[in-house]
Amino acid sequence: MRRLLRGAVADLTPLRASADYRRIWFGQSVSSIGQQMTAVAVSVQVYALTGSTFATGAVGLCSLIPLVAFGLYGGAIADTVDRRKLGLLGSAGLAAVSALLAAQALLGLRQVALLYIAVALQGAFFAVSSPARSSMIPRLLPAEQLPAANALATVSMNLGMTVGPMLGGLLIGAYGSQAAYLVDTVAFTATLYAMWRLPAMRPGGAQAVQPGRRASVLDGLRFLREQPNLRTSFLADLAAMIFGLPRSLFPALAVGFYGGHAGTVGLLVAAPAVGALTGALFSGWIARVHRHGVAVLAAVTAWGLSIAAFGLTSGHLWLGLALLAVAGCADTVSMIFRNTMMQVAAPDEMRGRLQGIFIVVVAGGPRLGDFESGTVAALTTPTISVISGGLACVAAILLLAARRPTFLRYDARHPTP
Structure with a gap:
């Protein structure tokens, strides 16, 4: 029975096999919860300032446009430069945006346009860094462990989508939107540390883009x-x-x-x-x-x-x-x-x-x-x-x-x- 259960639950081998992957997974899990808390806080702030469901719905549009535009070019950049540095830059940018959101909430600026700009910047930084992070995984683990690693990535993502909004709602209700933003900012230290510890990750392969050239x-x-x-x-x-x-x-x-x-x-x-x-x-x-x-x-x-x-x-x-x-x-x-x-x-x-x-x-x-x-x-x-x-x-x-x-x-x- 124990063997049957061990074969059914998520395979933790990638977490045991690679310290680099373990740090990335943990950092991504923590930051995913923080980002979902921020998403709730932004929606709450926009609705509180406008009383408009249309204005609240426009938050999604503000993130979609940079996600699409920078997603394609972020992938091309990730095939040209050191992916570790690109992931580090994108994660630092996301942390800075969360800090900006915390500052505007603490100062009581009450500017919807500023919230829209911050969400657009989040979309851009995420679209630039995400291809770099995902492209690193096959370099950290053998091919036979990739299905298990992708299952663990899905655990991380959905953990953020379920736990993040609940914690965000509790924090916002008790201490205001600034509390969610501050927790999100601090949560990014785990991702930044994981990226910092990685070795250089320049793209490889027979047709790799040469340094100085654009993909x-x-x-x-x-x-x-x-x-x-x-x-x-x-x-x-x-x-x-x-x-x-x-x-x-x-x-x-x-x-x-x-x-x-x-x-x-x-x-x-x-x-x-x-x-x-x-x-x-x-x-x-x-x-x-x-x-x-x-x-x-x-x-x-x-x-x-x-x-x-x-x-x-x-x-x-x-x-x-x-x-x-x-x-x-x-x-x-x-x-x-x-x-x-x-x-x-x-x-x-x-x-x-x-x-x-x-x-x-x-x-x-x-x-x-x-x-x-x-x-x-x-x-x-x-x-x-x-x-x-x-x-x-x-x-x-x-x-x-x-x-x-x-x-x-x-x-x-x-x-x-």
């Missing part, structure tokens, strides 16, 4: 176009996010489906993250799966079916929450395998640019999903939008499977991009 964003896009397996993994994620993410409908569903209120919206938002965290915690089996292409398509299909079933749960809140949690768990499985494929199959000199494109997909896909689900709901009903979106996701995956049979044959023991 081309277009080269990264051309590379992705010529690699059917990596391209299909990106398309699978887009299918899930564009068709099968009814996030923008949660307020309407909370009232229309369940007769609830703002607290119900919070439960709907949290349910996928809880499922994702659970899936990551019990991901020990993932290292034994070698057919990553099949696993990605199966996981995204499970996501689409869970979302479609969620659309049929009117009047049954806990069933709806359970199905959203199942969807979140399936998304975690898909993310772990997609990240592993990108890290293993892509050459080192291209990893930064592919991570930059990945950021654009991750940031842009859900926003397109908000537009798709909202538009279909306006033309029909929220119920039809949710069900049709989930089924459209499944249809897109079946089409990808039919059009890309090589993706189904992808074997992690013999990775091909």
Whole structure:
């Protein structure tokens, strides 16, 4: 029984095998909680200053634009310079922005424009540093440990998404927004220390960009176009996010489906993250799966079916929450395998640019999903939008499977991009 449980829970081997990876993981976990606290504090501040849900919603737009713009160029930079220095610079920038937010709250400046600018700077620094950090991992761990490392990264991310907002809400309620910003600023010391301890991480490989020359964003896009397996993994994620993410409908569903209120919206938002965290915690089996292409398509299909079933749960809140949690768990499985494929199959000199494109997909896909689900709901009903979106996701995956049979044959023991 003990052996069975040990094989089911998340594999901690990468944390034991590499001190550098252990420091990065811990720093990322702590800073992720802090950043989620800051996100809550910014929303609370903007709404308190304006009383406008539109102004609060515009916070997301302020971060999306630099995420997309700097995500691509951040990846190109990561394929040119020492990734350690770039990650250190980006983390220092994020810490400085959190300190700026703490200062404006302590001084009572009450300037919404300043909050928008700070959020945009956060998006830019994150987009520059994230490809560098992600590109380092395959240099710190052997290939067979990357699935476990990606599972642990998902634990870190979802821990931040669940614990961060709760702690942020408690701190803001007790001591004001400045408390959340100050904790976030201090939390970045763990990431800065982890980056400082790393050795130099210049890009390597047969086609590495020579020092003094610039890596081309277009080269990264051309590379992705010529690699059917990596391209299909990106398309699978887009299918899930564009068709099968009814996030923008949660307020309407909370009232229309369940007769609830703002607290119900919070439960709907949290349910996928809880499922994702659970899936990551019990991901020990993932290292034994070698057919990553099949696993990605199966996981995204499970996501689409869970979302479609969620659309049929009117009047049954806990069933709806359970199905959203199942969807979140399936998304975690898909993310772990997609990240592993990108890290293993892509050459080192291209990893930064592919991570930059990945950021654009991750940031842009859900926003397109908000537009798709909202538009279909306006033309029909929220119920039809949710069900049709989930089924459209499944249809897109079946089409990808039919059009890309090589993706189904992808074997992690013999990775091909």
